[in-house]
Amino acid sequence: MKTTTQVGIIGAGPAGLLLALLLQRKGIASAVLEQRSREDIEATIKAGVLEHPTAELLRQLGVGARMDREGFVHEGIELAFGGRRHRIDLPELTGGKTITVYPQHEVIKDLVAAVLAAGISIEFGVTAVSLHDVTSATPSIRYEKDGAAHELRCDFIGGCDGFHGPSRQAIPQALRQEHLKAYPCGWFGILCEAPPSSDELIYAQSERGFVLLSTRSQTVQRMYFQCDPNDHVDNWSDDRIWAEFQARLANGDGWQVKEGRIFQKGIIAMRSFICETLRHGRLFLAGDSAHIVPPTGAKGLNLAAGDVVLLSRAITTYYRQDSEAGLDAYATQALKRIWRGEHFSWWMTQMLHDFEGEDSITRRFRRAQLDYVVSSRAAAMSLAENYVGLPFEGIESV
Numbered sequence: 001m002k003t004t005t006q007v008g009i010i011g012a013g014p015a016g017l018l019l020a021l022l023l024q025r026k027g028i029a030s031a032v033l034e035q036r037s038r039e040d041i042e043a044t045i046k047a048g049v050l051e052h053p054t055a056e057l058l059r060q061l062g063v064g065a066r067m068d069r070e071g072f073v074h075e076g077i078e079l080a081f082g083g084r085r086h087r088i089d090l091p092e093l094t095g096g097k098t099i100t101v102y103p104q105h106e107v108i109k110d111l112v113a114a115v116l117a118a119g120i121s122i123e124f125g126v127t128a129v130s131l132h133d134v135t136s137a138t139p140s141i142r143y144e145k146d147g148a149a150h151e152l153r154c155d156f157i158g159g160c161d162g163f164h165g166p167s168r169q170a171i172p173q174a175l176r177q178e179h180l181k182a183y184p185c186g187w188f189g190i191l192c193e194a195p196p197s198s199d200e201l202i203y204a205q206s207e208r209g210f211v212l213l214s215t216r217s218q219t220v221q222r223m224y225f226q227c228d229p230n231d232h233v234d235n236w237s238d239d240r241i242w243a244e245f246q247a248r249l250a251n252g253d254g255w256q257v258k259e260g261r262i263f264q265k266g267i268i269a270m271r272s273f274i275c276e277t278l279r280h281g282r283l284f285l286a287g288d289s290a291h292i293v294p295p296t297g298a299k300g301l302n303l304a305a306g307d308v309v310l311l312s313r314a315i316t317t318y319y320r321q322d323s324e325a326g327l328d329a330y331a332t333q334a335l336k337r338i339w340r341g342e343h344f345s346w347w348m349t350q351m352l353h354d355f356e357g358e359d360s361i362t363r364r365f366r367r368a369q370l371d372y373v374v375s376s377r378a379a380a381m382s383l384a385e386n387y388v389g390l391p392f393e394g395i396e397s398v
Helices: 014-025 038-043 052-060 065-070 090-094 104-117 238-249 300-321 325-352 360-375 377-388
Strands: 002-004 007-010 030-033 072-074 076-081 084-089 099-101 121-123 127-132 140-145 148-153 156-159 178-193 201-204 211-213 220-227 261-275 283-285
Touching: 007 014, 007 140, 014 030, 014 104, 014 156, 014 300, 038 104, 052 065, 052 099, 052 300, 065 104, 076 360, 084 090, 084 360, 084 377, 090 377, 104 121, 156 300, 201 238, 201 325, 211 238, 220 238, 238 261, 261 325, 300 325, 325 360, 325 377, 360 377
Parallel strands: 002 148, 007 030, 007 156, 030 121, 076 201, 156 283
Antiparallel strands: 072 099, 076 084, 127 140, 140 148, 178 220, 178 261, 201 211, 211 220
């Protein structure tokens, strides 16, 4: 079966769904293909820190009501080290900007509902996805659904299918300019039934390793501690997990983490990855297809949003002005924000994690950096500005 549209989008994650909605706002037709089921993508729990520009984008697209109702607006974060906690006041340092803690799977639910309500096609559960003729004027995507072969012909392909998807692989390896850094640690993450231990996120550095305390709701908390990436969750009983959190977060005022029933455990790897080849003919990469960040900087979903704001504007210019100038500039413009977000995530990771085998001077440098951030307004402002998110170019026109 053959169908046609203007933009074929591979991947129903934040990048693909946002791209579909942004294009629909400009009267440009698209169709979304997703290899997983709707139930799977709406249940995959990932980080939930939305930058100020991302939250504003969701509101402008009409998909921010539940976020505003159920999400948590945070006006600060805390850096904990040396037995003390230090607050970074985000609005005071950034002219009133904040972050919103709202789980990514809830964002996905809102976006899927909005895309379907707008009449945009999403095919879930597709298999054998392959890209063809991407350097021609008539690229296509072939796939199978329920045992039947399909072909989607389009003018452009938005490759929003993540690190392991077929889009990036459709660019010949010899043409892909890629950069990868693997970190010698992982994060052991839990979800637990407990009230919030803190009103704001806590990023803690200790001699035993890093900890992040976040929140998902008034009754569910998300917490992480630094671990060996080759460790296994079965090595950690609930009692051992809570003892590790309490030890790493101990301070002089008697404050303790609030404990509860742990109902999910997992270990995630830490890496920085960038594919600078964001365009190959009529194929454009966005989101995790093009870049992966360590979660320390909370940039993954937010970088994806910045990508598709630029990409949708470039495609709109093509149709409205018969100009490829925006398409030609997409990679250069997007990479400015990508590299900034990647560097910030690397910087936060380096500042908050001690790594096995380091010399003592490196660890003292790290403590000096933390001391400087919490004692210098200029340093704190730089952290805050990056954390709440740099403005999207052209967001006022989406």
